[in-house]
Amino acid sequence: MLKEECKALLDALNRVSACYHHLVLTIGGSSDSQNLREELKKTRQKAQELAVANRNKLTLILKDKSVSKEDKAEFERLWVIFITCMDLLEVDMRKALELGQEFPLNVPRRHLIQSGMSGGTSGVASRAMSVQNMRYEADHNIDMVDLKDLENEIHQVDEMMYEMEMKVNVHQWTVEAKQEPGAELNGTHSAGASSVGMISVDQNKSVCGLRKVLVGIIFTAVLIIAVILAVCVVKLS
Template sequence: MGKEECKTMLDALNKVTACYRHLVIALGSTSDSQNLREELKRTRKKAQELAVANRTKLTALLKDKTISKEDRSEYERLWVLFSSSMELLEVDMKRSLELGQNFPLKVPTRHLIQTGMTGSTTTVAARAISVQNIKYEADSNIDTVDLGDLQAEISQVSQMMEEMEMKVQVAPWAVEAKQEAGAELKSSMSVGNSSVGVISICEEEPKEHETITFIIFT
C-alpha cells in the first residue's frame, strides 16, 4: 500500500506541475488575463501542497530501517522522480515571476506576445486540480500582491529542496531505472495511452472560440 500510495501522490504532483507549466506559457500572450493569473496562483498552491505531502511520506519511508532492500530501491527511485518534479516547479515559478514582472496585466495589446495559444485556459487548470466552476473576484492589485507572494513561495520551495537533500541523501546516479531509455516517449506516442501526465490534463476538447496548442513535456 505504501508504494501505491506514493505513486498516486507523485502522479498527482506531476499532473499539477505539468498544468502549471502549460499555464505559464500563456503569460504575456493574448490569452493573458485576470483569470489566468488566478489559475496560476491556485495551481501553484496545489502543487506546493502536494509537494509537502510527497516529501513527508517519502522521507518517513526512507528513514524506516525495517523496510526491505527492494522496497528501499523503489522509494529511492520515487524520491529521484519527486526531486526532478520539484526542480521543474521551481524553474517554472521563477519563469512565472519574470514574465509577470515584464508583462503587467494593464498593458496595451500590442505589447503582448503570440504563443500559438488563444482563448480561455480555465478547463485545463480546473481539470488538473479537480475544481469546477471556479469564480474569481476582481483584484486590481493582483500584479504587485501576487508577484510578492510568488517571490516568497519560490524561496520556500528552494528551502524545501535544500532540506530534502540534507534529510534524505539519495544519489540520482545510483538509482536504477525501471524502463529502457526513451520508453516514456514511445508510450506518449500511443493514441490509446491516456496515463501520460500532460496529455491526460489537456485532452479536454476546447470550446469553439478556443484554440489551444497541446505540448508534451519530457
C-alpha cells in the same frame, strides 16, 4: 499500499505541475487576464501542497530502517522522480515571476479620447485621470502582491528542497532504472510498427499480384487482336 499511495501522490503532482507549465506559457499572450493569474496562483499552491505531501511520505519511508532493500530501491526511484519534478516546478515558478514582471495586466493610459463629455477640458481630463489612476493603482497593487507572494513561494521551494537533501541521503546517480531508456516507447511502438510493416508488406504483395494479372490480360488481348488482324489481312490478299 505505501507504494501505491506514493505513486498516486507523485502522479497528481506531475499532472498539476504540467498544468502549471502550460498556464505559464500563456502569460503575456492574447489570453492573459486576471482569471489566468488567479488560476496560476491556485495551481501553483496546489502543486506545493502535493509537494509537501510527497516529501513527508517519502522522507518518512526512506528514513525507516525496517524497509526491505528491494522496497527501498523502489522508493528511491520515486524520490528521484519527485526531485526532478520539483526542479521543473521551480523553473516554471521563476519563469512566471519573470513574465509577470515583464507583462503587468494593467498599464495606465496616458492619452484620453474625447467622447463629447460636457465640461471644461481640464476638468474632464482631471476627473478621468483621477478615477483611472485609482483603478490602475488598485489593480497594480494586486499584481505586485501576487508577484511578491510568488517570490516568497520560490524561496520556500528552495528551502524545502535543501531540507529534503539534508534529511534523505539519496544520490540520483546511484539509483538504477528498472527499464532501459525508452523501453516503454519501444514496447508499444515497436510492436505497432512491426504490425504496420507486415500489413504494408502484405498490401504491396497483393498490389503486385494484381498488376501482374492485369498485364497478363492486356498482353493476351493484344496478342489475340494481332492474330485476328493477321488472318484478316491474309484472307483479303
